[in-house]
Amino acid sequence: MSKYNYTRRNFIKIGSLAGVGFMISSCKKDKNAPENLFPNYSEAIVIGSGFGGAVTALRLGEAGIKTTVLERGQRWTIDPNGNTFSPLAFPDKRSAWFETTSIAPLNPFVLPTTFDSYAGVLERVRYDNMDVYAGSCVGGGSVVYGGITIAPDDNLFAQIFPSEIDYQKLKSVYFPRVKQMLGTAPIPQDLLNDSDYFKFVRVGASHAASLGLDVEYFDSAYDWDLIKEEIEGTRTASSINGDIIYGVNSGAKKSLDQNYLPAAESTGRVEIKPLHQVVDIQQITDEYYKINVEVISAEGAVLEEKAFHCKYLFLGAGSIGTTKLLMRSKEKGYLTLINETLGQGWGSNGATMAMRSGLSETTGVKQSSPSSSAVYDLNNPISPTVLDMANIPLGFECNCLIHLGLTLDPNRGFFTYNPSSDDIDLNWTNNGVPKASIEDLINRLNATNGGVLGELFTLPETKDDLTYHPLGGAVMGETCDFYGRVKGYDNLYVMDGALIPGSTACANPSLTIAGLAERNIEKIIQEDIT
Ligand code: FAE
Numbered sequence: 001m002s003k004y005n006y007t008r009r010n011f012i013k014i015g016s017l018a019g020v021g022f023m024i025s026s027c028k029k030d031k032n033a034p035e036n037l038f039p040n041y042s043e044a045i046v047i048g049s050g051f052g053g054a055v056t057a058l059r060l061g062e063a064g065i066k067t068t069v070l071e072r073g074q075r076w077t078i079d080p081n082g083n084t085f086s087p088l089a090f091p092d093k094r095s096a097w098f099e100t101t102s103i104a105p106l107n108p109f110v111l112p113t114t115f116d117s118y119a120g121v122l123e124r125v126r127y128d129n130m131d132v133y134a135g136s137c138v139g140g141g142s143v144v145y146g147g148i149t150i151a152p153d154d155n156l157f158a159q160i161f162p163s164e165i166d167y168q169k170l171k172s173v174y175f176p177r178v179k180q181m182l183g184t185a186p187i188p189q190d191l192l193n194d195s196d197y198f199k200f201v202r203v204g205a206s207h208a209a210s211l212g213l214d215v216e217y218f219d220s221a222y223d224w225d226l227i228k229e230e231i232e233g234t235r236t237a238s239s240i241n242g243d244i245i246y247g248v249n250s251g252a253k254k255s256l257d258q259n260y261l262p263a264a265e266s267t268g269r270v271e272i273k274p275l276h277q278v279v280d281i282q283q284i285t286d287e288y289y290k291i292n293v294e295v296i297s298a299e300g301a302v303l304e305e306k307a308f309h310c311k312y313l314f315l316g317a318g319s320i321g322t323t324k325l326l327m328r329s330k331e332k333g334y335l336t337l338i339n340e341t342l343g344q345g346w347g348s349n350g351a352t353m354a355m356r357s358g359l360s361e362t363t364g365v366k367q368s369s370p371s372s373s374a375v376y377d378l379n380n381p382i383s384p385t386v387l388d389m390a391n392i393p394l395g396f397e398c399n400c401l402i403h404l405g406l407t408l409d410p411n412r413g414f415f416t417y418n419p420s421s422d423d424i425d426l427n428w429t430n431n432g433v434p435k436a437s438i439e440d441l442i443n444r445l446n447a448t449n450g451g452v453l454g455e456l457f458t459l460p461e462t463k464d465d466l467t468y469h470p471l472g473g474a475v476m477g478e479t480c481d482f483y484g485r486v487k488g489y490d491n492l493y494v495m496d497g498a499l500i501p502g503s504t505a506c507a508n509p510s511l512t513i514a515g516l517a518e519r520n521i522e523k524i525i526q527e528d529i530t
Contacts, residue, residue, distance in 0.1 A: 034288060038309035042068040042271075045291055045310040047278050047325065050140020051510050052496030053316025054260035055178070055517035060314075061267030063525045068308060069261075069270065070291065072277035072321075073097070073137035074119050074298055078251040082236025085121065085247030088393065093118035095246040097136040098300055104245070105133065105353070105466050119275065119298045121247055125320055127426035130348060130413070131466040133245075134318050138274050141318070142255040144245050145468075145510060147221035147370040148388060149184045151175055152505035152512060156384055156408060160505045164482040165516070174515035181259050184219035187372035191224065192217070197231065197240050197368035203361050204389040204401055207449040208375040215373050221510075222370045226252035240368045242393020248369070276306075278325060281313065282334035283489065289313040312491045312529060315474075315498070316517075319346065322498035323415055323473030324424045326486070331417045337488030341478035343415035346426065347502025349469035349509060350383065350409030352434035354442055354462040355392070357400040359451040367391035371404075375441075382437040383407040386506040399451075405438035406469075406506045415473060435464045469509050471500040483520045485528075493524060 035041045044060050044067040046053045053069060060067040078084050086095035091102040093115040101114050103124040122144045123136040135141035152160075157167050191198050205215045222239065229235035230250050238250040247253070264270040275296050282290045288309055295304040315322040327343050329335045368391060375387040385407050392402040413428035439462055442453050454461030474494045476482050484499050486492040495517045497509060504512040 034309065034311065038288065038290075040068075040306060040308040042066045042308070042310050044068075044312040044314065045070060045289070045308055046314045046316055046495075047291070048140060048316035048318060048321060048496065049138050049256065049261060049272060050135055050142060050316060050318055050496060051256065051514040052499075052517045053140065053314070054142075054256040054264065055514050056314045056316055056495045056521050057270050057272075058260050058264040058267070059518070059521040059525060061264045061270035063529070065269060065312070065529065067264075067270045068310070069264075069272040070276040070278055070293060070308065071138050071272060071274050072296070073121070073135075073274060075138040075257065075272070075274045076121065076143065076247060078249070082238065082249040085243070085249050088241065088243050088246060091115075091246060094120045095122060096120040097123035099124065103133075105131075105463070117300055119296070119300065122245055127428060129430055129465060130426060130428045132320055132426075132470045133466065133468045134320060134470060138272060139255045139257040139261065141510065142221070143247050143253070143257065146244050146388075146390070146508070147253055148218060148374075148508040149179060149182065149221050149511045150216070150218040150374065150507045152507040153376075153378065156378075156505035159408065160501055160503045162477045162482065162501075164477065170512075170515050170519065174518040175511055177518050178511060178514040179219055181263070182221045183223070183254050183259065184221050185224060186217045186219055188224050191227070192372070195231065195368075196364055197366055198372070199362065199364040200367045200391060200401055201373055201389055203359070203363050204375070205373060207445050210448045211444055214376040216376065217373050220370050220372055221254040223252045223254060226250055227368065239370065240366060242367060242369050242391050244369045253370075278317070280329045280332060280334060281325060282329065283492075284309075286490070287311060289492065312493070314493045314495050316496045319470035319473050319497040319500070320424075322494055322496055326474055326479075327415060327417045327424050328422060331419070335489065335492075339479060339487055341475065343417075343424065343473055344412070345475035345478060345502050346413045346415060346428075346470070346472040347409065347411065348434075348467035349471055349503050350407035350411075350434045350437075350506070351467045351469050352405045352407070352438050352462055352464040353390075353402065353466075354405060354438045355400055355402045355454050356442055356446060356451045357398065357454065359399040359401070359449070361399065362397050363399060363401055365395065365397050367393055369393070377441045380407075380437050380441055382440055383409060383433050384506055385437045385441055387438070387441060388508070403438070403442070404468075405434065405441070406508065407434045407437040408503065408506055409433045412472070412502050430464055435462045438462060469504070471497050471504065471509060472502040474498040475501045483523045484516075485524070491528065493520070495520060
């Protein structure tokens with residue numbers, strides 16, 4: 001344990017033991033103390049409450065550091081009547097971050113709806129050749145994600161990440177730490193073997209086995225007992241209707257607002273401020289940062305412009321959000337020392353979606369979320385590919401399966417700051433690797449088991465122009481060091497997907513992002529916080 005932690009913990013202990021005496025002494029106002037110099041001062045500020053932000057906030061709170069979390073989105077609390085989130089089939093304003101029509105990626109399956117612009121849970125950012133989806137609420141991506149909590153393959157990890165990241169330690173120490181906090185578990189055998197809701201999983205696994213491919217039943221951040229209650233009819237049906245991307249009304253999804261974030265608040269040192277959208281950040285002295293914030297209403301009106309201040313500033317606004325804040329702030333002359341790699345090294349995690357239809361087997365009238373298995377095609381002739389067995393909740397028998405494929409795509413894009421929009425543009429050209437890899441695998445599955453690629457309604461065969469997995473922009477070893485410290489600045493850190501070099505090596509990213517955040521904040525608290 002570091003000297004700092006020991007001292008800080010003792011400080012808290014002595015404070016509570018000394019009782020009144022301690023309170024009196026702390027009441028003597030030190031006019032040079034930062035909380036008296038700067039409005040809205042916390043020792044630490046975390047921007048964003050997704051995986052990187054939530055891990056960081058908890059560990060700072062546990063270390064006794066007064067921390068404010070600034071989150072642009074709303075906090076959504078599970079309503080026992082099952083009406084917290086927008087339904088999947090008829091999306092309403094709660095589904096989308098300031099849009100007026102559905103942003104569902106597979107539009108043919110969603111009835112066209114229009115609604116008022118509102119601070120909904122899922123953001124779609126449209127760039128040339130690539131649409132990026134991300135969470136926009138307290139809990140960030142964990143509220144809209146599929147709960148897939150999967151570690152990269154060792155060899156693939158080594159092909160993407162620098163050797164400075166000790167992968168064995170991530171796997172043995174930090175991934176278990178994250179999983180324990182989230183409370184993850186694989187699909188129970190009875191649901192896997194017998195439930196009609198998971199028939200699609202069994203069909204997908206048998207087809208993979210026919211090609212000799214390994215199937216992994218990975219840990220999921222879902223409460224499987226609650227899914228059983230949904231099936232039994234004693235709880236709001238939500239997962240079994242296929243809900244994922246706009247939130248799960250039964251509460252079965254173990255999003256960060258059910259674990260890390262309340263744990264952070266219960267330290268008594270962490271405060272979360274929803275609907276606080278950070279505009280830019282500024283180093284105002286060698287020691288302190290100013291964070292300019294718009295406090296917004298759920299309808300998007302700016303209610304107040306406010307400045308927050310801190311000594312330690314942690315960015316957890318996600319790959320797009322963090323990169324945007326750093327680039328905008330650099331452009332405005334607020335953070336000029338950040339090096340020229342900022343905005344580079346962005347990747348889509350080699351992600352692509354594809355469907356198999358026309359299967360001879362039935363795959364289930366209702367295909368329940370969450371996804372629970374993945375097929376490993378590591379010898380794919382184009383690129384190693386891992387195929388998530390996703391669910392397609394149509395409510396009728398489609399004899400079809402839908403997959404999210406993750407490939408080891410070397411393609412990287414970069415952002416440029418656009419002064420006219422005061423935003424960042426992504427420079428990205430698809431190279432065809434994700435599409436070719438997944439199609440190669442699907443063609444082999446179809447050749448052996450029957451079925452065709454795509455061909456249901458107007459769905460394109462393969463979608464490689466959208467990603468749920470934006471990664472990079474302030475990459476480790478380039479813009480930041482190997483613990484997320486932004487080069488050129490003290491006490492400024494990137495804790496989220498922006499730090500990742502464009503790919504999490506054919507794995508869905510949340511576990512890698514959260515595991516790295518656990519690793520990095522541990523080091524930062526030990527070495528940097530005085
Ligand atoms: P993230 O979780 O996106 O959090 C960023 C937070 O910052 C958000 O709460 C934002 O609202 C907030 N923010 C942004 N800008 C600002 C600002 N200016 N001021 C204040 N706050 C701001 O970042 N991954 C998996 O591993 N398994 C899955 O099953 C899976 N399914 C997914 C399904 C969908 C539909 C989507 C969109 C993503 C999915 N992902 C999945 C990806 C995963 O959610 C994503 O990699 C992580 O959430 C990224 O974590 P970060 O901490 O980088």
